Amino acid sequence: MTTAAIVGCGDVAVVHAEALAALNIPIVGIADTDPAGRERAAHLLPGTPVFASHEELIARTSPTVVHVTTPHHQHADVVCDLLERGIHVLQEKPLAHTLADGERIAAAAAASDAQCGVCFQNRYNAPIQALKQALDAGELGAVNGAYGSVIWARTPDYYDDRPWRGRRSASGGGLLINQAIHTLDAMAWLLGEPDQVAGTIATLRYRDRIDVEDTASAWFRHPGGVTSTFAGSLTNETYRLVEIEVYGSEGTGVIRDGLELNTGSGTPRRVPERRVRTSGRTYWGMSHQLLIQDFHQSIGSPERFWLGPEEALVSLRMVMALYADADRGRPHQGETA
Numbered sequence: 001m002t003t004a005a006i007v008g009c010g011d012v013a014v015v016h017a018e019a020l021a022a023l024n025i026p027i028v029g030i031a032d033t034d035p036a037g038r039e040r041a042a043h044l045l046p047g048t049p050v051f052a053s054h055e056e057l058i059a060r061t062s063p064t065v066v067h068v069t070t071p072h073h074q075h076a077d078v079v080c081d082l083l084e085r086g087i088h089v090l091q092e093k094p095l096a097h098t099l100a101d102g103e104r105i106a107a108a109a110a111a112s113d114a115q116c117g118v119c120f121q122n123r124y125n126a127p128i129q130a131l132k133q134a135l136d137a138g139e140l141g142a143v144n145g146a147y148g149s150v151i152w153a154r155t156p157d158y159y160d161d162r163p164w165r166g167r168r169s170a171s172g173g174g175l176l177i178n179q180a181i182h183t184l185d186a187m188a189w190l191l192g193e194p195d196q197v198a199g200t201i202a203t204l205r206y207r208d209r210i211d212v213e214d215t216a217s218a219w220f221r222h223p224g225g226v227t228s229t230f231a232g233s234l235t236n237e238t239y240r241l242v243e244i245e246v247y248g249s250e251g252t253g254v255i256r257d258g259l260e261l262n263t264g265s266g267t268p269r270r271v272p273e274r275r276v277r278t279s280g281r282t283y284w285g286m287s288h289q290l291l292i293q294d295f296h297q298s299i300g301s302p303e304r305f306w307l308g309p310e311e312a313l314v315s316l317r318m319v320m321a322l323y324a325d326a327d328r329g330r331p332h333q334g335e336t337a
């Protein structure tokens, strides 16, 4: 049986703690560098030892897996330190807030005997898995193109409560690296890593509080010349369902909540998303739990966990290429022509 510890006790740590409880995996300790985080930890897991740093945590406890749920700029130092000590790490997305830090994690993972996984839990969503299987089986024929969108809402509190989310120096960016990265990861998983990327970004709302983008449009060229389009914004008043559409010569796959697969051979097939309510946010679904279970089961296996730093580097490269392109091409905020 494995045990777990959590480093960083903010919003997503709650999802990890609930998943671990559901899987009957004991949490032996929790660390947060901020007193407010340690207070949250004491409320979240009463009786569990709470520490002021990950170093103190691992000096005083021996978890099998450390779940790293810190802000983006606090991923690489913590993850690399744990991997260098041979401790298994399951870290949150994105891999890091810069490509250099992401590559540092990938190198540390390659040099370590420990497992390293990255929480791109949407790859465990039933509709995305079904679409991947249909594409791999050639059910859609030759793929011609794809489309993805993330149109969500954010309140000022989202940024005020955790200022790192609105600061590019800490988060690496906004919509693309923080929210849409799940969709970009899925598009690359389905279609292959793009070799050409172009995009625009803008900060349309809450310009008084954030310097990260809340809106983006992008175009990708994937292997075989297949192209895809992405549109996203966090300026909407409500959450729209994330959409991914793939167009093939023999049919289409449309994910909007569930998957609808039209292959031209008979009636459309529907694959619904699993519905689970937790005290966390319902839109995160139960895929976190599936990924966490899979990761803990990978401990002791000679195989590397399938969703590790090298896989996570793909979406980070996409995002960083988009930022580079957008920075080259955009009129800066507030500038007029």
Ligand SMILES: NC(=O)c1ccc[n+]([C@@H]2O[C@H](COP(=O)([O-])OP(=O)(O)OC[C@H]3O[C@@H](n4cnc5c(N)ncnc54)[C@H](O)[C@@H]3O)[C@@H](O)[C@H]2O)c1
Pocket (backbone or CB within 6 Å): 007, 008, 009, 010, 011, 012, 013, 031, 032, 033, 034, 036, 037, 053, 054, 069, 070, 071, 072, 074, 078, 092, 093, 094, 119, 120, 121, 162, 178, 284
């Ligand atoms: N997979 C998902 O769907 C999903 C959803 C939400 C957030 N996330 C990711 O989870 C991570 C955390 O996001 P959040 O919204 O929970 O952040 P948060 O700010 O709510 O929590 C982060 C916590 O980490 C603590 N911390 C910072 N540096 C630390 C360090 N070096 N050591 C120990 N603790 C440290 C902070 O004090 C804070 O309590 C981010 O990478 C985010 O992108 C993933």
